[in-house]
Amino acid sequence: MTDSINRLAHKFSKLPGVGAKTAMRYAYAVINMSQSDVDEFCAALRDVKANVKYCSKCGNFTETDVCEICQKRQADVICVVTYPKDVVAMEKAHAFRGVYHVLHGTISPLEGRGADDIRVKELLARLDGVKEVILATNPDVEGEATAMYIAKLLKPLGVKVTRIAQGISMGSDIEYADEVTLSRALSARVEL
Amino acid sequence: MTDSINRLAHKFSKLPGVGAKTAMRYAYAVINMSQSDVDEFCAALRDVKANVKYCSKCGNFTETDVCEICQKRQADVICVVTYPKDVVAMEKAHAFRGVYHVLHGTISPLEGRGADDIRVKELLARLDGVKEVILATNPDVEGEATAMYIAKLLKPLGVKVTRIAQGISMGSDIEYADEVTLSRALSARVEL
Numbered sequence: 494m495t496d497s498i499n500r501l502a503h504k505f506s507k508l509p510g511v512g513a514k515t516a517m518r519y520a521y522a523v524i525n526m527s528q529s530d531v532d533e534f535c536a537a538l539r540d541v542k543a544n545v546k547y548c549s550k551c552g553n554f555t556e557t558d559v560c561e562i563c564q565k566r567q568a569d570v571i572c573v574v575t576y577p578k579d580v581v582a583m584e585k586a587h588a589f590r591g592v593y594h595v596l597h598g599t600i601s602p603l604e605g606r607g608a609d610d611i612r613v614k615e616l617l618a619r620l621d622g623v624k625e626v627i628l629a630t631n632p633d634v635e636g637e638a639t640a641m642y643i644a645k646l647l648k649p650l651g652v653k654v655t656r657i658a659q660g661i662s663m664g665s666d667i668e669y670a671d672e673v674t675l676s677r678a679l680s681a682r683v684e685l
Numbered sequence: 686m687t688d689s690i691n692r693l694a695h696k697f698s699k700l701p702g703v704g705a706k707t708a709m710r711y712a713y714a715v716i717n718m719s720q721s722d723v724d725e726f727c728a729a730l731r732d733v734k735a736n737v738k739y740c741s742k743c744g745n746f747t748e749t750d751v752c753e754i755c756q757k758r759q760a761d762v763i764c765v766v767t768y769p770k771d772v773v774a775m776e777k778a779h780a781f782r783g784v785y786h787v788l789h790g791t792i793s794p795l796e797g798r799g800a801d802d803i804r805v806k807e808l809l810a811r812l813d814g815v816k817e818v819i820l821a822t823n824p825d826v827e828g829e830a831t832a833m834y835i836a837k838l839l840k841p842l843g844v845k846v847t848r849i850a851q852g853i854s855m856g857s858d859i860e861y862a863d864e865v866t867l868s869r870a871l872s873a874r875v876e877l
Binding site: 494495496497498500501503504507508509510515517518519520521522523524526528530531533534535537538539540541542544545554555556576577578581 | 687695700709710713714715716718
């Protein structure tokens, strides 16, 4: 295989989940693209680096200093998430009308990540006028640890701190649900 | 999600096997790349379009007019394959010391591809001094049809035409082999 193809495959292999064979498939596909397709691909790559910033309020991806959500919504309820993709998911659900705070990671001692490595202090700096902070990190070990850490920091400050509910998800089967999920679904049961 | 990110994800989604979620994951990964990584990615994309040609003898990918294999090897035995990636596989096996001929496709009436759409006439034009043509297209319906078509064209020209053997592959289990493979393995059995 030619040097140029190998070099391009090597670049593709830096993308998440892309192994050697897939990287080579992508490189072959580029050979079959038109020159204008490749030029547009390069322009799109450069534009993302040039235009995408982090919202100065919530940390989400934006092309303006403050993102559209922070510009347009009341900031009295903040929903804390781990990554920008979680904002996308929440917005798709149309379930939340407040603003977000993106941590860009979780607290993970095993991976050497502490509270200072994620956007915790930025959250503490934006609590004026905030009535509730909803902790919507993932229901896994690091997400829980991060939520509990933040809750401990926030509660003395008098702001209401909530955690999104855990239970069986829509369309799932009790028979196949894991034990932790089942026991949490039971303990958080609601009266009808 | 920002326009730039959506545009980049759209470009990634043109790669084979890349759906919307994977395309978005790739776009996020680019945000986290350094500027120089992105510049190198663009350079690699442009280099492939600028440098990669088809070998004027065998049709394989090359950066020179005639590829290295065609430059260095005897052309008395030609191994016909469907795609450049098949050349890579054959070379990795170190089993063949002749030259290749890349068809860049198979004959497939269902997909509207005839012999004129693949590099059959280029093969006919390079048979001077050729003692044997090995047909190494895939052992599937189109690969077989293509091999049989080419064999019919070549045999009257007096060149020896062979087809790579079919049988049970290394490491496989008779119990799980399909019926066609098993019956072909039996009919092509060799005396010990």
